[in-house]
Amino acid sequence: MKVLVPVKRVIDYNVKIRVKPDGSGVETQNVKMSMNPFDEISIEEAVRMKEKGVAEEVIAVSMGPQQCQETLRTALAMGADRGIHVKTDDVLEPLAVAKMLKAIAEKEQPQMIIVGKQAIDDDCNQTGQMTAALLGWSQATFASVIELGEGTAKVTREIDGGLETVDIKLPAVVTSDLRLNEPRYASLPNIMKAKKKPIEEMDPASLGVDTTPRVKTLKVSEPPKRQGGVKVESVQELVSKLVNEAKVI
């Protein structure tokens, strides 16, 4: 089977995010970008499926500006077989991404799409669910274990208060959670080989998708600064503060 994995180029998780002075968004000039960590996990899972012989081909898809090719190369260096770059400088909302994924899935016919549960830049947590809905496929979100059966998959989901195991029919969309696996570091020979793997370029129009944003951003601002704490002398004082000042008990 084929596995499709979307990979998003986001601000590196090590970078301290700064809001643009005009409040229109966050600063991305001169900021280190890398693959969304949940997408790394998705790629790792797909590559492991391939290494186990249950998947034949892993296709990585990235949508966005020219530099997304670097993100795709990372995916290829980790073991994906080929890349698809939907090139656009537009701002992409989850719905647009989901529609494009649907178009690509209809063409490529993968049995599974592994989507990061969210991207660490906008934290939307929508793309996987929307893609499944648009395709009419089964979905299993927040996966921490994926076991493949015959045309089915058993997915362990991380939910509030515990783990839930669901059986789903393929084709399906699965979204990866943090504990699904620990992504590998690409090896030097594989980085060199990645250079030779094909990346197909297309644009939203050729997929028949209108990417016009449906949401208007009014303002982006920094979270309020945390207030300094106080030291209390005794448990009594703590309790009294919690009752009288914080009013939480």
Next chain:
Amino acid sequence: MSDYNAPIDEMLFVMEEVAGLGDLVQMERFGELSPELVAAVLEEAGKLAGGVVAPLNRQGDVEGARLENGVVRTPTGFREAYRQFVEGGWNGVPFPVEHGGQGLPWLVSTALSEMWASANLSFSLCPLLTQGAIDLLQAHGSEAQKEMFLPRMISGEWTGTMNLTEPQAGSDVGALRTRAERNGDHYLIRGQKIFITYGEHDFTDNIIHMVLARTPDAPPGIRGISLFVVPKVLVESDGRLGARNDVRVASLEHKLGIHASPTCVMSYGDDTGAVGYLIGEEGRGIEYMFTMMNNARLGVGLEGVAIAERAYQQAVAFARERIQGRDALSGDEAPVPIIRHPDVRRMLLSIRADTEATRALAYYVAAAMDRARGAQSDVERQRWQQRVDLLIPVVKAFSTDVGVDAASTALQVHGGMGFIEETGAAQHYRDARIAPIYEGTNGIQALDLLGRKTLRDKGAALQALIAEIEVDASAGIGSGNPHIRTIHERLGEAATALARAGRSLIERRQGADVLAGATPFLRLVGLATTGWLLGRGAVAAARLLDEGGDKQALFEAKLQTARFYAEQRLVMAEPLSRVVADAGATVADFAEEYF
């Protein structure tokens, strides 16, 4: 604890705009290599360095390597990190593909080595020493020796060591006494070596020692020294590991820094004699050593760059967080992070400028090695080789002195916390201190630059360098950009000062006063050359700024850093040339008994 983020944009900038990566990737032997591919390689290596190797640095310092019943245990996590390093194929970067290497330019390998050394200096020494041993075997080993050892050393399955030093033989290698007696198809080695880096460890099943020793009837001094390969575990003809050889670690040293790197006293031939195989011919050991010396000295010079970079990153992070004092100019009462204070900024910028300067020098020399190797004509090859030979002692000594200064200044940025071990700034300072000592002390480097590289050819190589600097200086002085103009004015003055110092040494030629000028002379060559290369970077940065693009801040900072270096560092060239010309006499005259 501090994080390490490989400065990939800066590295690529220096590779492309200063060292000439674009020329190297054109060379046939680098196949389909492109700057983009190099960028991808650095990117992924940076993840391993920052994510796996760097986090072990502090624990390695605290735990140190330990000797337990003849077995050396490296600190927690090191063995696993080495496994990941080797599995990732990072050990064999510059070596030929047919031996299992990656066949990449030394320039690329150099940038990667900088990352490993920044991440964890102690860890990085193991692959560095292996690299030196591989160089030797590749250049001088027999086909059978190459077949037996090279593939598994290039892959990192086995590591290598260098065994020169003995208690009475340090800078003067010729004084070594370890004996080698012929015994059929091999030799039996007996003697003691000290200070052997990674002489024993738990990373791999075998360790391949390169040992200098003396045959019984050999002449005294360096002409009597031969080179042997002595495996820790003997290798059978079918490649399987056989009996344990008669070589063991006798003890580990307690050191100022690089605690995680085992520094071993090695005992050869306590029982029957250690089996060693002669490399090349008898009596040519030192000559062979010279073939790997340039690479090894580049590698150690790079350690200075690497530790300066790491110390800088930590100091900047601290200076942004530490709140102390008020803004001296605004009159605002609110306390500010110390990065607002001009004197703290001066410290940070000094470290940064010195780091960028020495990085430019190291990468330039690495690329010059690639150029010499890939030259189309003998004239071109000689030209680049001459440049490499001239500048190698400068890379080694100038950069490692900078490493110590930078680590010291970075510690100073921390105030009292810098002196506290938990902060981690102190470790960089302690670790940095080894690099001016080993691989030929910086004093020995200065003598090499003075004697072998300058006086011997009557300043020809030096003059060729100065001429190139002068051409660029004249061009830069005419620039419309005030940064570029100032940088090249100072550069022109530095070139003049260097030429004067060189003449003064060549005219006097010998004497204690000349020898006493060696170290300030090396410093002067280092200043002028780094100032020149930063100027080259500044010109590129100005061009790229005009062209636009998304790295404006990088280019702007490169320009300003180069100007800072010109105004704060290059201006020292003139007084240094006076030191070289005039100050040696006092040193020469000061009577020994007055000390």
